[in-house]
Amino acid sequence: MGSIEANGKTYETDEEGYLADLNTWDKDVAEVMAKIDDCELTESHWEVINFLREYYEEYQIAPAVRVLTKAIGKKLGKDKGNSKYLYELFPYGPAKQACKYAGLPKPTGCV
Amino acid sequence: MSILHLVNKSPYENSNLNSAAAIMKSDDTLLLIEDGVYAAVKSGTASAKIAGHKVSVLGPDLAARGISEDKLVDGVAVIDYAGFVDLVETNDKVQSWL
Amino acid sequence: MSDTKKFLFINRKAPYGTIYAWESLEVVLISAAFEQDVSLAFMDDGVYQLLKGQDTSGIGMKNFSPTYSALGDYEITKIYVEKESLEERGLTLDDLQHLVWEDEDEDYAEKDSIRLVSRAELGDVMAEQDVLFNF
Numbered sequence: 001m002g003s004i005e006a007n008g009k010t011y012e013t014d015e016e017g018y019l020a021d022l023n024t025w026d027k028d029v030a031e032v033m034a035k036i037d038d039c040e041l042t043e044s045h046w047e048v049i050n051f052l053r054e055y056y057e058e059y060q061i062a063p064a065v066r067v068l069t070k071a072i073g074k075k076l077g078k079d080k081g082n083s084k085y086l087y088e089l090f091p092y093g094p095a096k097q098a099c100k101y102a103g104l105p106k107p108t109g110c111v
Numbered sequence: 112m113s114i115l116h117l118v119n120k121s122p123y124e125n126s127n128l129n130s131a132a133a134i135m136k137s138d139d140t141l142l143l144i145e146d147g148v149y150a151a152v153k154s155g156t157a158s159a160k161i162a163g164h165k166v167s168v169l170g171p172d173l174a175a176r177g178i179s180e181d182k183l184v185d186g187v188a189v190i191d192y193a194g195f196v197d198l199v200e201t202n203d204k205v206q207s208w209l
Numbered sequence: 210m211s212d213t214k215k216f217l218f219i220n221r222k223a224p225y226g227t228i229y230a231w232e233s234l235e236v237v238l239i240s241a242a243f244e245q246d247v248s249l250a251f252m253d254d255g256v257y258q259l260l261k262g263q264d265t266s267g268i269g270m271k272n273f274s275p276t277y278s279a280l281g282d283y284e285i286t287k288i289y290v291e292k293e294s295l296e297e298r299g300l301t302l303d304d305l306q307h308l309v310w311e312d313e314d315e316d317y318a319e320k321d322s323i324r325l326v327s328r329a330e331l332g333d334v335m336a337e338q339d340v341l342f343n344f
Contacts, residue, residue: 058275058278058279059275059276059278059279060271060272060273060275060276061238061276061279063279063282064238064241064242064283066242066244067242067279067282067283070282071282074317108235108238108239119226120226121223121226121254121257123253123254123297123298124222124223124253124254145225145226146223146225146226146254149223149254149257149298152298152299152300153299154298154299154300155297155298155299155300156297156298156299157298158299170267171267171268172225172267172268174263174264174265174266174267175225175263175264175265175267175268175270175272176223176224176225176257176260176263177260177261177262177263177264177274178260179262182299
């Protein structure tokens with residue numbers, strides 16, 4: 001267990017930095033998590049993060065990267081539904097890194 | 112002297128419900144919890160086993176499994192956790208068919 | 210891919226009394242990520258996993274029934290439900306979630322994933338697999 005401070009609040013995380021409870025998530029903690037990775041969150045990042053939160057809300061899982069890529073392509077257009085675009089936004093791996101900022105658990109099957 | 116019989120396993124998976132139903136006396140109550148609640152579905156073949164007995168089912172376990180109350184055998188009481196405690200109090204003994 | 214294998218996950222347990230149903234779902238999602246030909250079968254108490262309207266708020270457990278709707282995204286398009294098991298439990302297809310997958314080749318047309326099969330037909334499905342997993 002670890003924790004992250006953002007805007008005077010403390011957020012509990014697991015040993016890999018994923019939020020322990022997704023209900024504690026807010027935009028502040030996402031910004032701080034990104035800053036730790038030297039990543040500045042732009043509108044394009046938020047598009048993916050918000051998509052992931054909606055996906056989890058509906059299906060109760062974080063999608064595998066192949067599923068994420070396909071679903072993003074369908075929702076936001078083919079120019080965004082490809083690994084090149086998503087890896088440029090999230091160099092540590094779109095599923096892994098974006099899920100972390102979205103407050104979700106690590107995707108099932110992601111090592 | 113009344114006994115509260117608790118069954119928490121599916122009647123389609125093992126014979127716990129058969130044993131409980133065979134031993135129950137007229138003053139006894141059968142309480143179906145966890146996977147035991149499937150026995151109370153009217154259209155299922157296992158519902159025949161609870162016929163003629165006083166039967167309660169735990170509401171939160173029904174809801175978790177997606178079984179609506181209108182699917183239950185007539186006369187089955189749906190209770191909450193407080194009702195569970197009441198049954199433990201009003202019966203002399205509890206027999207868990209684990 | 211030439212080394213794609215046919216995997217069938219056979220689910221025979223009710224959803225919340227044991228951990229089998231959820232564990233199966235997790236392994237299914239992992240194996241689908243490796244692009245194998247994955248099918249699911251639900252028989253015996255396993256058919257209860259697909260009941261619609263599950264609400265676990267009263268028992269303090271995660272409701273994982275919405276996850277079955279994501280299987281289409283994982284290109285799992287064959288979900289076999291055994292007819293005899295449904296009938297014995299007084300259930301019909303209408304009591305189950307409506308699971309679909311989207312066919313990209315037909316402009317994302319929605320197609321049914323659930324196939325109602327008899328016990329004998331399920332035996333045929335098992336016979337044509339490379340690997341069987343039991344949960």
